[in-house]
Amino acid sequence: MLTKGGCPKTALSIKDALEALEGRWKLLILFALSAGNKRFKQLSKEVPGITDKTLSKELKNLEANKLIQRTVHATFPPTVEYAITAHGKSLEKVMDELHYWGLTHRKEIIGK
Template identity: 55%
Template sequence: MELTNVLKDEKDEAQDECNDWIIPVKDALDALHGRWKIPILISVSFGKKRFSQIAAEVSGITDKSLSKELKELEANQLISRTVVESFPPRVDYCITGHGRSLKNVITELRDWGRLHRQTMFGKR
């Protein structure tokens, strides 16, 4: 085999290996992108919540943003939305099994965030 073919094969192999990392990470970031999705997931991970409860726990989010983020999280099967037949009707949100699979990721982000805050601002 010629040297140019060997180098090309190695380059293709390295690119494939790189893509094996980039593509799934990009998929995860696409599902979790934005400022509010992870805080919303944290909120509903402590039990089923109504819209107003999530809004109170996720400080600073507008109703419009919360509504949009909840729809996207539901579309990605990370939360479920249940309409409870009552008067007036009630809607509950809770984390799904797929959403719970992010527990270790969110825990690592929390731990890294604490370390980063300490690195940037000193002990707090």
């Protein structure tokens, strides 16, 4: 468990993690991929509100951070599939905890 006033290395590791997952979409994309491999349009439907341009940008960023893998299949036309990597799967506990926290504190979060 982290405590306030922790060492600078602790703050640095949290900063690094937040930079890899920054933005409102990355965890939602990873959550969608945790259920199985998806094509671009499938992801677009499973992450409501995201534009194709933003989804494309976020997928490239997640791939650069080795959280997802992009596979191009040799079909005509070429099909592209995205999958969560083992590195990305290591975030499943974090996503589960955020999901639980969101359910538990929904009234306070949305103000209703």
